[in-house]
Amino acid sequence: MRLTLKAFAVLTAALLLALLGGWMWGSAGASRSREALANAGAGLHMANARARLLEARVDLFEVNFGRASLSLEDARAELTAAAQALDRQGRRQDADAIRAALAVAEEAQRLAGRLDQTANARAAEAIGLLPKAP
Numbered sequence: 001m002r003l004t005l006k007a008f009a010v011l012t013a014a015l016l017l018a019l020l021g022g023w024m025w026g027s028a029g030a031s032r033s034r035e036a037l038a039n040a041g042a043g044l045h046m047a048n049a050r051a052r053l054l055e056a057r058v059d060l061f062e063v064n065f066g067r068a069s070l071s072l073e074d075a076r077a078e079l080t081a082a083a084q085a086l087d088r089q090g091r092r093q094d095a096d097a098i099r100a101a102l103a104v105a106e107e108a109q110r111l112a113g114r115l116d117q118t119a120n121a122r123a124a125e126a127i128g129l130l131p132k133a134p
Helices: 005-028 030-061 065-088 094-113 119-128
Strands: none
Touching: 005 065, 005 094, 030 065, 030 119, 065 094, 094 119
């Protein structure tokens, strides 16, 4: 079989079009996947923070101020990570809500350090300030 220059050009063009089409098709869903991954990461940090705040409330109810302070410290780290993740996504309103919850959690930790039972109410307030879903 003899391959002419015209046939070779047509086959090369078809191959290049197929490669370009495959690349475009593959990259079309990549941005949605990255966005979903970023949302999941922020949601995980918020869920962990909520769990640590609830854990601190139980510890405060049991009058275990030391363990409550550790739980509140863990919650603060998770809240900071969630706010940073939301900032990277451009979701300023949710990030600001997280920062407000962070400020209240810091106050709850200070109160727990002074063995003040009102730290439980502040931890509950911090939970209430968290956005419902990322």
